[in-house]
Amino acid sequence: MKRKMDEFDLELSTIVGLEELKAQLRKWTKGMILDKKRRAIGVDLGRRKPPHMAFLGNPGTGKTTVARILGKMLSSVGILSSDKVTEVQRTDLVGQYVGHTGVKTRLKIKEAKGGILFVDEAYRLAPINAGKTLEFGMEALEEIMSAMEDEDLLVIFAGYPEPMKRVFSSNEGFCRRVTHLFQFDDFSCRELAEMLLIKMSERDERSRMFGFRLGSCCGVEAVASVIERKTSEAMRSRMNGGLVDHMLNNARDNLDSRLDFEASGDELFTITLPDLEAGLELLARLNLK
Incomplete structure (x- = not known):
């Protein structure tokens, strides 16, 4: 049991920030592991119900990443038979004509069987305006609600906190079935800087930054200061972790543009603080500020 908890802690430690959320998840996970021990010694705890959840937060706050860790x-611990996470949005579930939505939704539920069905932007299934769009969205939601009685499927509904209230009130069985709500807060400037340094330290050959390094002046405090000066709170809230990827990609482009063909050695691979600053300035010029 301790090994399983340690493995879960190690996975959570790769996520920057979200300390309150991680504390909630650790407490809840420990309880499930202990329940497994209770059952192992013959205590009947009744039917094991899947812990369906709602993840509330802005884009880029780590909701999908946490879902994948939960799947593992x-x-x-044997609650799910697979660690797969099937990500869907409204377009994956809602059809264009009568009878189409049910078929599409059931196919996605079947695909997710054994693992997690992650419904992103779930509030789009309960839009404000009435009409066929609303009916089809509600049809998809009702299909998912029915499938949540399955013992080998976990459903996670994700989306902005305020619009998600429409989902809570749109189906009377929602709050009864979705028993765990988790809040994903926006990242601070320092947390975004920490995330950037972690990304640059990873050795992922699929990354566009593979083989590159940060200059000696690019410490956490210096990078956090650049982010604070060159972005607005609204921009950070809108992008969160996505801001780091844009910042690094633009910084590499800036490095390429300022080097001449006589450049050699470390300067070919070193991202400097001015490169990072230029990367954020480009985002501002694209009206993302």
Whole structure:
């Protein structure tokens, strides 16, 4: 049991920030692991119900990443038979004509069977305006609600906190079935800087930054200061972790543009603080500020 908890802690430690959320998840996970021990010694705890959840937060706050970690953990303790996470949005579930939505939604539920069905922007299934769009969205939601009685499927609804209230009130069985709500807060400037340094330290050959390094002046405090000066709170709230990827890609482009063909050695691979600053300035010029 300790090994499983340590593995879960290690996975959570790769996520920057979200300390309150991680504390909630650790407490909840420990309880599930202990329940497994209780059952192992013959205590009947009744039917094991899937812990369906709602993840509330802005884009880029780590909701999908946490879902994947949960999939691994729930599979390792036997609550789910697979660690797969099937991500869907409204367009994956809602059809264009009568009878189409049910078929599309059931196919996605079947695909997710054994693991997690992650419904992103779930509030789009309960739009404000009435009409066929509303009916089809509600049809998809009702299909998912029915599938949540399955013992080998976990559903996670994700989206902005305020619009998600429409989902809570749109189906009377929602709050009864979705028993765990988690808030994903926006990242601070320092947390975004920490995330940037972690990304640059990873050795992922698929990354566009593979083989590059940060200059000696690019410490956490210096990078956080650049982010604070060159972005607005609204921009950070809108992008969160996505801001780091744009910042790094633009910084590499800036490095290429300022080097001449006689450049050699470390300067070919070193991202400097001015490169990072230029990367954020480009985002501002694209009206993302």
